[in-house]
Amino acid sequence: MSSIKLTQAVGLGGANNLNDVKAVQTALNKLLKLIPPTQSLKIDGRLGSRPDISKTVAAIKLFQSKVLNMLRPDGRIDANGRTHRKMNEKLLSIEAMANVNTSLEMPVTKAFWMKTAVNEVGESEVAGAKANPQILEYFKASKFWGSDDSGGQNAWCGSFVAWVMKQNNFEPVKNAFRAKEWTNFGKPIYKPVYGAIGIKSRQGGGHVAFVVGQSADGNYLFMLGGNQSNSVKVSKYKKEVWDDFVVPSNFDASSTHLPIYTQKASIAGSEA
Structure with missing residues (x-):
């Protein structure tokens, strides 16, 4: 689904034609990552006798709040209106990501x-004051108070x-948003294995990521981490820069073991 077409408005006060509502329900199910904790919607083309309490309208309002930053979501999608256009923009973005091979063989x-x-590979920062809602979910897990994912x-x-x-x-470590605090997680291991958490120093702080493999010569590690060049991705690092590994x-x-990594990866870049 690259985009949806609507003939009339869907939601509160809308015409709510069966096919239009189905299109919106299908689209929202494609965009669930943007509107947690919404569960998958039933695609039946109906809002019920009380649209104001329907799960579909609740999902529309959450999309307007989280993605469009509406202070007063109206629960309505007008054909080619602001919410409709933004929904199609996000659907096109998902389709573009699907055409890029970001999947990893485990x-x-x-x-x-x-x-x-x-499964999180590809999640990226949003430039400016806005933020990727999924990264804000990461913040919640670490009890970080920030509302912007960049900088x-x-x-x-x-x-x-x-x-x-x-x-x-x-259970994450205390102050889990600080990379070096992860040295206090679980137990240390002295040789990295697949899935271990690696911790290293960088200018101005630290960095933490998951080990996914090594180079054939054993000199490099491939690490799956967040905030690697502003996204979740696999990056290649010299093995000696990693200070600690925990599980x-x-x-x-x-x-488990440490496999030779032969899949897509980038050279290590910014982690700030």
């Missing part, structure tokens, strides 16, 4: 939290790791 591993981390003061690598681990029922306390590091 090795057979007991580091089950990595499925969550891999050095809002570095979010630690928040990304906190969100991933919290999704898998691990959950109950994780048997001998049950």
Whole structure:
């Protein structure tokens, strides 16, 4: 679905034609990451006898609030109106990302939290005062108070790791938004394995990311992390820059290994 066409308005006070409502419900289901905690909507083309309390209208309002920054969401999508145009913009963005191979093949591993981390590849900052709602969810997981995802003061690598681990029922460390605090998580290991959390120093602070592989010569590590050139991605680092590696306390590091990484990656860049 690249975009949706509407013949008339959908939502509160709208004509709510069956096919228009179905199109909006389908689109909102494609955009669920932008409007947490919304659950998948039933695509039935109906808003019920009380549209004001329908889940579809609630999702429209949440989209208007989180994505359009409306102070008073009206729960209505006018054909070619502001909400309709922004919805199509986001749908086109998702389609563009789908055409870029951001997916990673996971090795057979007991580091089950990595499925969550891999699924986040491609999430990126929004320039200016606005923010990617998913990155704000990372902030919540680490108890970071920021409302903007860009700029050095809002570095979010630690928040990304906190969100991933919290999704898998691990309690993040205190002050998880500070990368170097992750040295206090779980237990240390002395050789990196797939899924381990790596911590390193950088100018002005630290950086934290998940290990996903090594180069054939063993001199480089490939790390999946947040805020790597302002997005969630895999980047290539010299092995010696990483100071510490940790895993959950109950994780048997001998049950996994460090594979040779042959997939897409970028050279390590900005982490602030």
